[in-house]
Amino acid sequence: MSNGNTTAEDSRELLRRRCLELGMTSDEIQAAGDDLAGAAVRRIFAPSGMQFTVADVSHRAHVSEELVERFARACGIAKPDLVDIIMTEREVELVTFLAPAFDLLGEEAVLQLLRVAAAAIARIGDMTISTFSTGAGARATRDDESGLLLLETNLAAAEMLPQFGDLLTQMLIRHLGQEYRQMNEQTLSLALSAGVDASQMAIGFADLVGSTRLADRGSLAELNSALNAFEQTAADTVRANDGRVVKFIGDEVMFRADSADAGCTIAIDLIETLRSDDLVPPIRVGLAFGDVLTRSGDFYGPTVNLAARLTKLAPMNGVVATAETVDALSTPNQFDIGTLGAIKVPGLDEPVELTNLSSRSTPYESGPRPSRAT
Numbered sequence: 341m342s343n344g345n346t347t348a349e350d351s352r353e354l355l356r357r358r359c360l361e362l363g364m365t366s367d368e369i370q371a372a373g374d375d376l377a378g379a380a381v382r383r384i385f386a387p388s389g390m391q392f393t394v395a396d397v398s399h400r401a402h403v404s405e406e407l408v409e410r411f412a413r414a415c416g417i418a419k420p421d422l423v424d425i426i427m428t429e430r431e432v433e434l435v436t437f438l439a440p441a442f443d444l445l446g447e448e449a450v451l452q453l454l455r456v457a458a459a460a461i462a463r464i465g466d467m468t469i470s471t472f473s474t475g476a477g478a479r480a481t482r483d484d485e486s487g488l489l490l491l492e493t494n495l496a497a498a499e500m501l502p503q504f505g506d507l508l509t510q511m512l513i514r515h516l517g518q519e520y521r522q523m524n525e526q527t528l529s530l531a532l533s534a535g536v537d538a539s540q541m542a543i544g545f546a547d548l549v550g551s552t553r554l555a556d557r558g559s560l561a562e563l564n565s566a567l568n569a570f571e572q573t574a575a576d577t578v579r580a581n582d583g584r585v586v587k588f589i590g591d592e593v594m595f596r597a598d599s600a601d602a603g604c605t606i607a608i609d610l611i612e613t614l615r616s617d618d619l620v621p622p623i624r625v626g627l628a629f630g631d632v633l634t635r636s637g638d639f640y641g642p643t644v645n646l647a648a649r650l651t652k653l654a655p656m657n658g659v660v661a662t663a664e665t666v667d668a669l670s671t672p673n674q675f676d677i678g679t680l681g682a683i684k685v686p687g688l689d690e691p692v693e694l695t696n697l698s699s700r701s702t703p704y705e706s707g708p709r710p711s712r713a714t
Contacts, residue, residue: 351486355380358491377487381494387428394425401436407447411435414454416462456636472497519584537634541596542583542603542665543644544627546574546610547651548591548620567591569619577613581606586639592651596639600629600668604675607659608699615657626650627661627697629668646692649685653694663693675699 359369359380372379394412398405409425412418415434418425427435441450476497480490548570574593578585583597583606597603607625614620628650630643646662654660666677676698682691 348486351484351488355486355488355491358488359383377490380487380491384494384498389429391426391428392432394427397427397432397435400432401439403435403439403442407442408435410447410451411438411454414451414458416458452636460637538631538641539634540630540668541598541632541639541643542600542627542629542668543632543639543647544595544597544603544607544625545648545651546593546595546607546623546625549622549624549656566619566621569617570614570623573613573617573620574610577609578606581609594639594648596632599670600665601670601674603627603629603665604659604661604669604697607661608675608697611657611659612699622656624651624654624656625659626652626654627659627665629662629665646685646688649687650694652686653683654696659697661695661697663695666695666697 355376356369359376360366362380362383364372364380364383368379369376392400394405394408397403397408401408408427409418412425412427412431415431417427417431438450445453472494476493477490480493481487483489548566570591571588571593574588574595575585578593578595578597581597581602583595583602586594586596588594595603595606597606604627607627610625611623614623626647626649628643628647631641632643633640650660650662660680663679666672669675678696680694680696683694685692685694
């Protein structure tokens, strides 16, 4: 294969030279064989510079060796069963930087924060690799079999990482400003007495009705397009109504809102927006309002569990909400509310008073309704 005046052999020779410039030895290049481009890419993202043992880090950062080990495992630097932990200069700087935070916030709180951050970074990393592999990486591999173009594309992407890190920092600052919550008397009392962050909020789950059938009968490309459209619309709709996407769980999105009004509006807007999207199957939404425990960026408690279960009771393109959600509305007249009565919810011992919701302008599509408890 040739690329203009450059032959395939020329490209392979240029790749070898580029690998030498990156610090690979002749023996490493020879050992890599046909995977030379892959070995070079791994070299780009491998830790570099001086390396330090746990004892070194402990001495430089003025913290205990046990804390250094726990830091490394919380960040994903070391696996739980790894005995010899080796850290880079930059990671030593992070431990030193965090030393005052351990004193201010407490070791357990900081380590938990690091675990959450590591999980989020792992997800971002997986998404980055997937996006690169199906886009720029695939094109580079197609256009140059030698691997040189793939290596150069990875180098260009790596150069963008510091700016991407700055962007993540700015996003965090903006999020902190938007999500800052004044503690009321109840939440402050719980925080002081029990050490928990609890408050009242609306929790909703929106579930794609026909995604399993789409996955079984459609192509992976169709499934990917449907999930992309669902996630984008869900994120935009939730944010537009001052809510927050907590997480996507397969073909389901979990969202939260500070008021019952916002939660109901999000649920109904999701249905009305996705109803006209031919790519996305119909959805159903379960919604509950009540006391919720906030922990590690996620939400827990009976309110959350109930909202998740209610999705299974909602009709296609319908919302089922608890009676407590309706009672908490400040402007109930903006919704069409239908009383379902006391319904047996799977997994719960006692029936729950439920309602269905829609906007006054758009009725539900026909579908099965939950059966009343007898």
